Amino acid sequence: MNAVKADVTPAPLIFTSVSKRFTAGNRVVSALQDISLSLPLGQVTALVGPDGAGKTTLLRLAAGLLLPDSGSIATFGLNTAVAGEQLHRLIGYMPQRFGLYEDLSVLENLNLYADLYGISRQDRQLRFAELMRMTNLQKFNQRLAGQLSGGMKQKLGLACTLLNRPRLLVLDEPSVGVDPLSRRELWQIIALLVQEFGTTVLLSTAYMDEAERCQQVVLLDRGQILHQDAPAGFHRLADACSYQLSSPVLGKRMLQQRLQGQPDLIDSVVQGDAVRAVARPGSRPDWTVIFDDTEQVWVTPVPPRLEDAFIMLLLARHASQPQIEAVHFLPNGSRHLVGQQPAVIEVDQVDRWFGNFQAVKKLSFDVRHGEIFGLLGANGAGKTTTFRMLCGLLPASNGRLRVAGLDLRKAAAQARARLGYMSQKFSLYGQLSVKQNLEFFSHAYGLRNKRRLERIAWAFQEFDLTDFADSNSVDLPLGYKQRLALACALMHEPEILFLDEPTSGIDPLARREFWTRINSLAAQGVTILVTTHFMEEAEYCDRLLIMREGDILAAGTPAQIRSSSQTADQAPAGTMEEAFIRLLEITGEANG
Template sequence: MTHIVEAMHVSKVFHHTASGHPETALQDVSLTVEQGKITALIGPDSAGKTTFIRMLCGLMFPSEGQLNVLGEDITKKAEEVQDRLGYMPQKFGLYEDLTCMENMNLYADLHGIPEEKRTERFNKLFIMTGLAPFTGRLAGKLSGGMKQKLGLACTLVRSPDLLLLDEPTVGVDPMSRRELWEIIKSLVKEEHISVLVSTAYMEEAELCDDVYILNKGRILAHGTPEEIRNRSQGLSYWMPVPQGIPARVVQSALLDEEEHIEDAVPERGGVRFVIKRGETLADIQALSLYPSCKAVAIPCRLEDSFMMILREAQKRERLMEGFELDYTAKRHISSHVDIHVHNLLRTFGDFVAVDHTSFDVHKGEIFGLLGPNGAGKSTTFKMLCGLLPASGGELSVAGVNLRTARAQARANIGYVAQKFSLYGTLTVKENLRFFGGAYGMSKKKIFERMRVVLRMFNLEGREEDIAGQLPGGYKQRLAMAAGLLHEPKILFLDEPTSGIDPLARRTFWRQITALAAKGTTIIITTHFMDEAEYCDRMMIQDQGKTIALGTPDEVRKRGGDNLTMNEAFIAIVEDNRKKEAEENG
């Protein structure tokens, strides 16, 4: 088998860093990418995936070791190699004021593609990506998923020998992710392209031929998806949860027993968990809290093994203060309505972004806003936060009419954005002081609350660190600390786990579970459908309209029998679009 990529003991050290200290991004990495195969790089944020892919492109070179790409030493023949590569970075450079066709022609010009070869190639790519009806649309007017597909089409204006994809589906809805992977698979089959892809989604890694797990610059494991999956063989279980106790609380009880448990997540109305090798169910004290619920052995999956391997490499952080839970407390949804929405409407000119949406959110509830890219959920979310005025309808937050008293309503709201939105040049302490002042808190109250949130989020000792230089997981903690500084009644979370590693995601949801149990109302948007299982209720929107509203069980059953939330989401959206098409002739 021909090796398209061959890395031998490659290391990369950055000497000129913002911190002033050398930082090792990759350490003694050896791997191969085989011709005609799809190879996955998976690992937490800051594992070194992007650095490695950028070295393959000749955009930077190894500090040590040998790196051959397409049979050439990349350090000596970077330009020759680049002529045979396709590279799609995380933030692909589309020109949003150009149409889809104009973007394609621009990239064809950059790659020197002759005019006579463009028509056939462009037609194939537009049909393959489903963009054929939108060639004249401005790239800036496309949904997130369509932008990703256009980015991939621009990358493929010429057929490369090696396609490099750096997290091509991050922030993209499940339907668009599935479509992108269908395109990638067909490229490999029809054009015999070799692919190296980094991804945060374990179900995508399952679709690859070969998988490398990278963490803190080192390779922890390598094998086929099946070989890695089998590392957790016989250790995976599922159990139902008692009536009235949320699955996220049972999950927390299991995860907090770290000496016996590798991982636990809500799934299909119960909890999926992985025990440590050598342990038995009888060793797990948390199970004795729920004697009516019997755990059953289930087939292992890649994510089970991935979490085991990460746990072995990283010691688990101590449970943060302020997030204690009663594992057996029955969940009672309050009758008190914190958010009331009736016939909410938002238009942009003739375009209806949110079409007469109605729902209530109760005190202490975790409510999820879900939908494909361009469905209207972000617009709904912004109106609820007071960041965008409604065009019509009724909207109140914490008993305050958001259409007439937005500033007053915002005093009850905490907000954590998808992208780190604090001040990167300020220290941790300075950010917290600034946001305390913005919330109208007294200096004394700011000082008191700073001590609390710094302790809650394990930020003690990092008060003088520059916020922009923090690792991804710590940035997210700081954003949470700032959002909760003024003890808001309602916390808005806009895709808060996008770009953070799986271990940090588990910690984040452990915190959210405790906050909700103490009465904080949570509104969250997410593209990780498995995270919808943490919600008490959720709403799925598409094309501005509500197409599903209910508990996770109700939504899953609406999609079909015994489906995962991801499968149910796709089934519901596709069924709704089919009905819309039939009604419109």
């Protein structure tokens, strides 16, 4: 890549009054309306916004995969409507599913893309070596892409895109379904690109901490740009609104529940042992009204985050959208002290082999009634295998597994009637409408007559799905797919809920809603087992299990895990993410 003189090079990407519409069935959906945007050279720009805001459409337009209905798009001065091959040489685009051929090996994928980009044999060796160094994929060269973990797929997808040394790199949700460690590596690669080659990067993300690292953030909502600024600019919007609250008496979850529904507050999330709250701009919440002295609540003002501004801006626009308060379906439900409850899920010395590969090694743990239990780990750590064994989708090679006191492999139907399962991909019947999906699952779970109708009505109302009743579920925005999937899993009021990466790719607003629901379910006595890549979400769990290569790396309450990451020269980690990465690194070094 040659050094680029900023003053003569046209901007990497300029959108001028761009609009884009799609026809879905009989409806015309306006995906983008009158978007004007300019990317600065050699900077990383994050595109954030709720689901269905038009992020993917914008990225596809930028990569020249779609043409605007009106307006024009120029990349380095080239109009995307007319420029062909030349355009594709400047832009590297990685789609959401990474665009890999799963039945080809890592090296074969790289060779294919090298051929497509016209890279000569000599150059190829150099670039492969360079990319291998960046991505650490060297030792998996011969493995089929389909057998890689999510994190490795993402790196391979990125490597294939980078072969071309694009001057503009467009990434669509590069970190969905990827563990924190792999995410960190992704960002190291991006930083390197910007630094060494002056690459301009445009990416969409659902992680606000990722957006925080970018030089520019574009907030998109309903096809319009809501705000565009540096992260610092976003911070200014939410200046002096953020507080940290802690109370030795109430505990973090109780504390957060008390904050919910307060008129002056727009947001509250659990963070470490404390709760972070954001006040409505201009208002000064009167803490003494909310809490009394005996509760010993400590309030400290804290600097704003991008996420605060994100919530603030979106809530202002979506004022009509009600904040979820609680899921009401178990009357008189009450939350007991978890430790005294009986174990609902018991895992005892469980092994699972796939051929010669041991995915789960002598795993033992239990989950108690009404507990939120988190299963964490890097991609390929054995979480999904464990999960599938617990749901009865996979037999254990050895050991004992009991769910609700029953062996799932043997007592099939009755046991399964008591659990709900929501899979990673929000498995819904795409060609069926929302209503038809709900009807199907309510029948499948054996509901009948009046109760069935009640539950369907409940699902429509509780998850705000009425507007989409007749839309095919494949056409729903991701956040609504997740709602529908959860509604289906809760149809039969299960005692135990299995959630496999329930929030992957979901925007912060929808994530909050989701966790509010989960919390109140737990409060009513539903036992919840969840896997997630969002470490901040791990804070919602009562207890956690971090897995590594089929083994237990750490177990305990979030606080215990954070303190266990303490080493001789380092203080305990402040956030779960730090703790997680540190734990992985410690054991990684120990293992050689």
